[in-house]
Amino acid sequence: MDTTQTILVTGATGTVGRRIADELVRRGHRVRALTRDPASAAAARLPDAVDAVRGDLTDPAGLAPALAGVDALHLITFGGEMFAPLQTGPEIVGLARAAGVRRITVLHGGGPSPLETAVRDSALDWTVVMPVEFMANALEWAEPIRTADTVEEPFTGRLSAMVHEADIGAVTAVALTEDGHAGREYLITGPQSLTLQDKVDALAAARGRAIRLVELSEEEARKRWAAAGQPQEVIDFLIQVYRDTPPEGKNVTDVVEKVTGRPARTFTDWAREHAAAFRV
Numbered sequence: 001m002d003t004t005q006t007i008l009v010t011g012a013t014g015t016v017g018r019r020i021a022d023e024l025v026r027r028g029h030r031v032r033a034l035t036r037d038p039a040s041a042a043a044a045r046l047p048d049a050v051d052a053v054r055g056d057l058t059d060p061a062g063l064a065p066a067l068a069g070v071d072a073l074h075l076i077t078f079g080g081e082m083f084a085p086l087q088t089g090p091e092i093v094g095l096a097r098a099a100g101v102r103r104i105t106v107l108h109g110g111g112p113s114p115l116e117t118a119v120r121d122s123a124l125d126w127t128v129v130m131p132v133e134f135m136a137n138a139l140e141w142a143e144p145i146r147t148a149d150t151v152e153e154p155f156t157g158r159l160s161a162m163v164h165e166a167d168i169g170a171v172t173a174v175a176l177t178e179d180g181h182a183g184r185e186y187l188i189t190g191p192q193s194l195t196l197q198d199k200v201d202a203l204a205a206a207r208g209r210a211i212r213l214v215e216l217s218e219e220e221a222r223k224r225w226a227a228a229g230q231p232q233e234v235i236d237f238l239i240q241v242y243r244d245t246p247p248e249g250k251n252v253t254d255v256v257e258k259v260t261g262r263p264a265r266t267f268t269d270w271a272r273e274h275a276a277a278f279r280v
């Protein structure tokens with residue numbers, strides 16, 4: 001019996017989607033990566049086995065060819081500038097049903113999502129994957145660490161159970177291709193709850209050079225993010241979750257191990273894999 005499935009991954013040129021595609025290929029499945037620009041550098045970095053197909057989630061009418069013959073579909077909830085929530089969920093879900101798609105995963109985006117609602121309301125076997133903070137967010141520190149051996153942040157004592165992107169990919173790949181995950185919401189975390197100092201120490205050990213962690217006041221952080229072009233609502237959101245991180249952002253879950261059968265990757269693992277980005 002051929003157990004190879006065909007999966008359409010949206011967001012596949014991005015941080016999480018790329019890891020979902022990698023894991024599906026590793027498991028021997030056929031992967032189509034939806035991208036608005038198959039000729040882009042991001043699309044070029046996909047594994048050779050992945051078929052990059054053109055499509056835009058804000059224009060569902062054009063998605064039919066990408067969905068033809070697909071067994072399972074991974075969806076992002078945004079499209080366009082500044083992660084604007086997609087309004088095209090019902091059309092996309094309708095097309096998926098018409099194409100014979102059986103399973104859908106959705107990468108939860110944090111806020112209200114008409115697309116996620118449409119998926120949850122559908123008769124398809126859906127799973128919502130809800131990762132906490134990505135370990136990859138530490139790449140925002142690569143430049144100040146390379147140039148000044150320094151990280152400057154507010155609320156440095158805050159805890160985060162941040163998760164390795166490969167583990168989000170692994171959980172999602174299982175939910176897309178195996179039974180037993182329909183109607184589930186998976187809160188995906190790493191194996192430890194760490195402070196910023198813990199993270200900076202792990203990066204310093206991985207790159208072989210010390211890093212100074214400097215505490216910014218809330219006002220300094222607000223000014224800096226505003227100067228970097230962050231919208232006011234994003235700044236308010238960051239301050240709120242940094243000051244008073246909700247339990248789901250800092251409490252460790254066992255989802256990775258339960259779903260994939262292997263322990264969640266640590267931030268030390270992540271730092272070693274990405275050490276070059278933090279060296280001059």
Ligand SMILES: NC(=O)c1ccc[n+]([C@@H]2O[C@H](COP(=O)([O-])OP(=O)(O)OC[C@H]3O[C@@H](n4cnc5c(N)ncnc54)[C@H](OP(=O)(O)O)[C@@H]3O)[C@@H](O)[C@H]2O)c1
Pocket residue numbers: 010011012013014015016017034035036037040042043055056057058076077078079080083107108109110130131132133134137
């Ligand atoms: N960062 C965190 O700590 C964190 C934590 C939890 C959840 N999240 C959620 O994770 C999501 C971001 O995921 P990510 O970091 O993997 O994304 P990302 O690296 O920013 O990549 C964006 C992806 O979206 C695709 N895309 C954007 N608009 C599109 C459209 N109109 N049609 C088709 N594809 C489109 C892009 O494809 P092309 O450019 O190739 O078309 C690209 O693959 C957000 O929903 C965020 O809320 C983030």
